Amino acid sequence: MHESTLINLSLFILFLPLLGFIVTLLLGKKVKSVYIFENLIIIISFFSSVYLLFSKLTNFRTTKITSEIEWFSFNNFITGSKLSINIGLMIDNITAIMLFVVALISMLVHLYSIEYMKGDERYNRYFAYLGIFTFSMNGIVLTNNILMMYIFWELVGLSSYLLIGFWFEKKSAADASKKAFIVNRIGDIGMFAGILILFFTYQTFSFDKIFGSISSGQLPFNSDFWLTVTGILLFCGAIGKSAQFPLHVWLPDAMEGPTPVSALIHAATMVAAGVYLVVRIFGLLTADAMLFIGVIGMISAFIPATIALTQNDIKKVLAYSTISQLGYMIMALGVGAYQFAFFHLVTHAFFKAALFLGSGSVIHAMHHEQDIRNMGGLKKKMPLTYWTFVISSLAISGIPLTSGFLSKDGIIASSLAFANLTGHYLFPIFSLIVALLTAFYMFRLIILTFHGEPRDHHKFEHAHESPFLMVMPLVLLAVLSIFIWYTPNPLNSEQGWVLSKWIEKPVIHTPENSRFDFMKSFHNENVLSNKSYIDSEVYKEAMHSAHYPAMGLSLFVAVLGIFLAFAVYQWKKINADLITQKLKPLYNFSYNKWYFDEIYHKTFVALTIGLSKVLAWFDAKIIDGIVNGSAFITKHFSFFIGNFDKYVVDGIVNFTAYFNGFAGLFVRRIQTGKVQSYLALVIFSIVILLFIFK
């Protein structure tokens, strides 16, 4: 087993879905069964990534494999030296795990879609789009430089756009796809600016080289402040892609796409790309940038959680919970819980995909009914869907024995430790509130959907358990939401192999004075370099002391949330309507999603439209005026030239012709066609010549 084998294998995994995309798209209209090819490709890709994961974790667990080639080069005018742009692959443990997650969920969604999308008129195109999404996502995961990441970043944006608007006949779907695309661009502008700053400073896109330069003290514009700005700008990309506050508005609308797509792109993988980006650039984040990221994550975790309480669309609830959980991960990164953030990304990918696919199963069974008020009692009809849904909900709520408990508890503990170290106690408080809300709305969803009496009997009668290809992914994902895959001890995730062995502790490269105190390397006497701040004794101690209180609190709030949900919706001990009546303004506030769309519409959209109108006026009156004026001048000038041509030039030409014709009238008398006349003329001419030259 050689490192180059892994590189070749990762190239294979990267480009295989692209092949699937091209073949499926080109043959899709002619060959009806070409989707089987796409599915086969994804299955092969999945097993390749499993193989990659195992060989990476067994043979190269501590090494980072990179491979780089020069893409193109040009002369740098600033330094006068030759500047080459490299592209390359990097495989570390995070890459391998992420690749596995993407491939697994992509494969399950492919298989699930075979049943779910059956009968759609653009069946093959759907699979083609899934193919290009998988390709782009693999690209983001595998790249070793930020330029390539940006390219694939836009590609996933494109495939997301295509898939949200897959049913473009529906106006809402078309609008949602446009909204998602545009909102993402806003974030990407920030990310692009950050990339430009990095490239301007370091003349390279490679993560490793940038980190190396930062470690050696080279900073953008020689100031910590600009490093912070760069970090925040790069994070803007994550805000857009991971639907963080204030750009979170696109994700709920994106639920207009097919449900398996929501599971794959808008729950498990693409939206997690933002978190992945922050994980990748974690080494250059300063304390200020981290605080900013943490606050954004906290807000993004809280607001959607409150909105999810009152939504009635099953997919909308899950969408808001996705934003909330992504906010959790972002917040975790902000408070320095790098490992837990990535761990939560993985576990969340599994249980949220399970939830979405479960909701898809319900929607499928209910003939595209998405309103939970019209559901109920489905437990008996769809037992497998119900139980997998429950397991996943327990995981998202953070109940012990599930994977969600491990990661979520870790995040809460980290935020508590962070608060103890720095005094920012809002983080643990909000994370606990969000945990409570999450447990509540998830079980509200379950109870309204699966428990009680059916409210729409007609649809209920026709409901049935989904076919094998749809249930199998659910079961698989639910099984992956059990703790046993990650750690032997269901209460202490840090003893598990995932955290202790697979996810390495991050290396911080930012200057000492721009870090949090507990991250500073002099806290660690044993290690000479600033290898791993998380090994510092202070932090370890803080984590240790925060562990059990955090676990207790999170368990308490989760159980409390579930209990409240049961109390309100199952046992009807508390009248939901009464509360709604009493808290009418709050309810409306939540139900209307905090009026974000309205506010944006009144401000940014109106501003943009107004600006467009001004620009349109400017265009119509001034630019067009100039253009028309020049056209007017040109036209008249041409007329002048035309007349000049017509009368003067043509006149000269015609005059010549007339003159010649006129002369010809005389001269042609000479040409009689009679030989003798010619001869007579010759004689005369000779005589004349004789007299001239005598």
Next chain:
Amino acid sequence: MIMNYYDLIFYLFAAVTLLSALMVVTNRNIVHSAFYLLFTFFGVAGLYVLLAADFIAIVQLIVYVGGILILLLFGVMLTNKITNVEIKTGTINLVPAVIGVGLFAGALLAAVVNAPWKINNTEQAFPTTKILGTLLIQEYLLIFELLGIVLLIALIGAASIARK
């Protein structure tokens, strides 16, 4: 004034030539013209004799009088029906021709008469036939042969054109 025989014979032949030529060009009847042409050729042959060119004179008589003139007569006969009295032919361009030719002739005559010719005279006349024969097959052999070919081609061409 003593006019020797040579001069007398010259003037005689010159008169015959010019007068008959004048009749040729002025006579309206083509057949008559052709017969006057006979005298012209005869007069020219006489002039050749006076110029000590006996062979050329004989050739003149044989070819012109015996060949070309007969050919011309054939042309006249074939293109004018014999029964038709309209053998006469009109003239055109009379005035410009008289003026032009007159001027031309005047100019030429003036040139000829006034030119200071270098004359290498008083050479005894010899029979020229043998000398010309020798020259023809020695110095002028190529031209002689070419002329033969030209004549052959002309005859073939004439036959071919006339047959169409």
Next chain:
Amino acid sequence: MTVGLTHFLVVSTLLFSMGLYAIITRKNAVMVLMGIELVLNSANINFVAFSRFGNFGYSGHLVALFVIVLAAAEAAIALAIVLNIYKNMSTVNVDEIDNLRE
């Protein structure tokens, strides 16, 4: 004044002029041919005269001979052409044959 070169040249000049006159004025193509013969004869007289009075040996005689040969050929072809024209146009009047005009 004894008869010399000039006399012969004057005769040939007059003969030439008359040939030219015939060529220009006569309508009938055969008459035009006769004019041409006159012109050729006048040229021949010149050749022979220069040969006699000049210092050119017998070359003039030979050229005159060649001219006679060419005249024979020319007469043959010209008459053939005249016959052809007569066949095609039913006339041998040169002034009516003005196809060259077009």
